[in-house]
Amino acid sequence: MNNFSTEIYKALSQGLNIDQIICNELQDQINYLLKTELTAFLDYDKHDVRGYNSGNSRNGFYTRDLETKYGTIKVEVPRNRNGEFNQQTIQPYARRTDDLETAILHLYSKGVTTAEIADLIEKMYGHAYSPATISNITMAVEEHVQAFHSRKLNERYTVVYGDATMINVRRDSVSKEALHILIGITPEGTKEVLDYRLYPQESSENYKEMLEDIKQRGTLEILLFVTDGLSGLANACLDVYPKAKHQACWVHIQRSVSRNVCAKDKKEVLDDLKPVYRAKDEVEAQNHLETFKDKYKSRYPKVIKSLTDNQSLFSFYEFPEAIRSSLYTTNLIEGMNKQLKRNTKRKEQFPNEDSLDRFVCDYMMDYNRRFSTRIHKGFEVVQAEINEMFDK
Template sequence: MTQLQFNLDIDVLKESVMNSNIEVVVKSAIVLVLNEFMEKERDEFLHVGTYERSDERRDYRNGYYERELTMSIGKLKLKVPRTRNGEFSTSVFEKYARCDQALVISMLEMVINGVSTRKVTNIVEQLCGENISKSFVSSLTQKLDPIVNDWAKRPLNTSYYPYLFVDAMYIKVREHHRVVSKAVYIATAITEKNKREILGLSVDHTENYESWSRFFQQLKSRGLQSPKLVISDAHQGLQKAIQREFIGTAWQRCNVHFKRNVIGKIPKKDSAEIRTMIKRIFEAVTIEDIRQFKDELMTRFGDETKYEKALAILDEGFEDTIQYMNYPEKVRCHIRSTNSLERLNQEVRRREKVVRVFPNTQSAFRLVGAVLMQYQESAYSVRKSLSK
């Protein structure tokens, strides 16, 4: 861009300094600079200065019009030069539009990071001296829709995901003037290159077989191939959906949830021995040992009625909970539970608590999707790489 040389009206600037506070001084100085800059831009466009005559003249001056420019210090009212044929256009607004964009992006980041719309309006007012309504902040967040939608619909056929993790969490959404509970379905995976990735999400009604089937069908429509193993909790509708949608895929019941279910049925008094033996089962390094330790526990405590419920749970869900032992040892600790997905859910919950009740389903999808995208770019890309 051509470098323009110009002089400022120092008397006007001096008056601003003497009679105003520092905020007004800064604004006045910037207004003077930008107005003078635009004036010189028009002279350059016309190829002639004020009151000059030249055969190279391209057009004639045609006064000014006022236009506001929002910057980090607030709104500035500028005098924008015009020409008769209207071909002249200043570069000021294009150049400084990035300030507006930075402000909008900052506001969106605050919302995604769990700052309420009310707090966002207060922060913007303190920074810019401008009143921003809650409805304005809410409308800005809609700019995330195409970004989140594109991410949620991206193709999944470029990689194979041998290990799939799925879980659901509940949120409150306003619907038909009522506050209802809805389920947020989230799927993550481990690639063949041992990288964690968030595959997608869906917001649906109550957690059941039909809703889980729809979620899996959505993932398959984007190119997801049947994984080797799906890791989840023991929700019956979820288990049925996995069996139907992923033929030939094994199911791993979350090891952590399973142990809690078993131990929860054990009396606290005089139970140190059985607790130790349960711990030994799931610390075994071979599938032969893990089965042997389980048989020893069943033989040792099988006749004690106080452990009847706990042993029934252990026996019924045991094989589904040790499926991870059929896979390479280096990956077992990562696929035996849904702990990684639980941590992701906690991050979503931390942001969701600020909202409390979403105004509609789309707003819930928007915020959760934005949080997942942010988490994918930061935590998963940097810290969640699995050691080979």
């Protein structure tokens, strides 16, 4: 058993903290590696006669402090007389280990502020980083966020889903604000978050602004939009992409119908509505809708009027049957929003918009990574048909 192992064993048996022992060993080993590096560079050992009068002998060292998860170590970086030696053991100008830097970046991407990180690092590691120092480390995260919002997008998307979820954000006081999200499915069937933005309230104008931006970033053609019944949203989508179709979410339509019928009639009414959006084609769907209207027009005229006025009931029937189940609701994006909401609840509230932006960007980039190679259900068999729809 070597001396290091003996000390570790002794400390553990006595219930002592082993961090300082590991720290000392780490310091010794890093300094040993640095000396070994210089020996390899000079091609002769210390005191070797080959170094005499070579004009390029050892020339002492300079010290640097390096922060590690076990404590601060003194690094002795050796020099040669000609100043040509560049060590590779630790990064030039580094003052901390990658382990700690990675932890800081991870915390920052999760929405933790620089002041909170500085305080946490001091408690965990026993040495202080100022918020300004943390800010310098975390600039890489800000660059990732900016890159996400400005990245080039695909030219074509078969379908784009739009939805918003409410999240607590602190400005002067804590309030719920609307995080607007757009998710697209490519003709090949892969999903990605196109963009997200925070606004005080959900509105069709906000979505229109986002759509104009994704158009500038390269998306020229979209076949179908699927959204809830937000006022003006269908028109906003078609203003930016006039060749697209719009599909109203049938889950939201059902909820609206449910709110406007008596409790004793809800099950019957909703059961009678199901054949409308489960028909084999649009003709059959229209027939079921007429049957529904005839049955309930005198009892629930408001419900019938809302269905009659809605011009986006059956757009999904224009698409191949294999993918229709994904096109008549916003379930795809709402499922993602629910998971995002669960994650944000751990945070309770975000201290500012930038903090939320970092957190959401980290989540969205992970979502895009996970689904970048997965083909959404049904799309693997309809690519030819989808491409024909674009080419019409």
